[in-house]
Amino acid sequence: MPDTFFKSFIAKKPCAVVFPYVHMQADARESYVDFNKSRFWLSMTGTINGLENALLEKNSESSFADRVKQDVIEKGALSLEQSLNGMPKEYVRLAEFVMHGDLPQKKGIIAERVLPSKNFFAVSGKIYPLFEGGQNAAIANKRYSLGLTPSSSIDELDSKYMKALEYEKRKRGLCAKLDAMQGLKEKRWLDSGKNIGFRIIKERFYAFTKVDSYVLFERMNNAYYEFPEAEVGVPLFLNEKGIDFGKLYVLNTYSHPSISCFEIPMQPICAGSYDYESVKRRHKSPFAVLEELMEKARTVLTEEYRSRGKPYYFLTNAKFDKFKTSYFNEKKVTNIG
Numbered sequence: 001m002p003d004t005f006f007k008s009f010i011a012k013k014p015c016a017v018v019f020p021y022v023h024m025q026a027d028a029r030e031s032y033v034d035f036n037k038s039r040f041w042l043s044m045t046g047t048i049n050g051l052e053n054a055l056l057e058k059n060s061e062s063s064f065a066d067r068v069k070q071d072v073i074e075k076g077a078l079s080l081e082q083s084l085n086g087m088p089k090e091y092v093r094l095a096e097f098v099m100h101g102d103l104p105q106k107k108g109i110i111a112e113r114v115l116p117s118k119n120f121f122a123v124s125g126k127i128y129p130l131f132e133g134g135q136n137a138a139i140a141n142k143r144y145s146l147g148l149t150p151s152s153s154i155d156e157l158d159s160k161y162m163k164a165l166e167y168e169k170r171k172r173g174l175c176a177k178l179d180a181m182q183g184l185k186e187k188r189w190l191d192s193g194k195n196i197g198f199r200i201i202k203e204r205f206y207a208f209t210k211v212d213s214y215v216l217f218e219r220m221n222n223a224y225y226e227f228p229e230a231e232v233g234v235p236l237f238l239n240e241k242g243i244d245f246g247k248l249y250v251l252n253t254y255s256h257p258s259i260s261c262f263e264i265p266m267q268p269i270c271a272g273s274y275d276y277e278s279v280k281r282r283h284k285s286p287f288a289v290l291e292e293l294m295e296k297a298r299t300v301l302t303e304e305y306r307s308r309g310k311p312y313y314f315l316t317n318a319k320f321d322k323f324k325t326s327y328f329n330e331k332k333v334t335n336i337g
Helices: 005-010 048-058 064-082 090-100 110-114 154-172 174-186 276-282 286-302 318-323
Strands: 015-018 021-025 031-035 038-047 119-123 126-139 142-146 188-191 196-201 204-211 214-218 223-227 230-239 242-245
Touching: 005 015, 005 021, 005 048, 005 110, 005 154, 015 126, 021 048, 031 119, 031 142, 038 048, 048 110, 090 174, 090 188, 090 196, 090 204, 090 230, 090 286, 110 154, 126 154, 174 188, 196 230, 196 286, 204 286, 214 286, 223 318, 230 286, 242 286, 276 286
Parallel strands: none
Antiparallel strands: 015 021, 015 119, 021 038, 031 038, 031 126, 119 126, 126 142, 188 196, 196 204, 204 230, 214 223, 230 242
């Protein structure tokens, strides 16, 4: 089991973290914390990410068996990569995003994610918060006060760290990359539980969701129309900030009041006044943005047509007559209520 950041650094000796810098007990009298009638002199040792990266590099020396296993996986990944026929390399990252709910993280941020706060003092296995302003700590020419009640312990942080590290290995390891490339080779993957997947259509990457067959009620003529299942998606792109999203499309051949043509694939959906940019601002997580977009796609098709407003067509249009039905499960009617 590899050493953790907290056991390797924070627990070794009295230590203060003023994010992102780590200050450890030293003879050099640069900074100090007064605690329990003692003064602990500190010196800046490095940054959270820098120290953790060094630790991860040290722990990367695996056994011969592990290296052989990794070599086999890497050869499999290379073989799969060659079978992708020149598909853009960023599609692997996009596929991992859809499959695992995030983009692969940069090295050295696991410890950062489990810190109890940005500023704290660690001594005797306990974590005490540091608050800006005060008289009992001076770190990097800034004054702090020390909370007297522990906010956490080294053992608690160690446990959280190991869980986060194992999760990161599973999610971001070569096996995850293999899964992504296998899906890309087939140009299609769907998580039936989340009802979110991806498709490659005409060399473009789409995240998509499935909409099961449903029934719409038309109030103008008191009639019911049963629509077939649909696949609705958004194109995904990589930029400097990470993931960006296009607008909603029905990917398969389809007809609906919210799309402009009948019986053709790859049609954009009219989502009314829906503000795509506000969705991106509303969520910190890109995957939460994707989840909302997929929910909106399902809702537009199944619920938002109400026999009013300004759709491309009303269901009374003769081209929808083939969808008319008198025999259906009432639970499939989605636009009443």
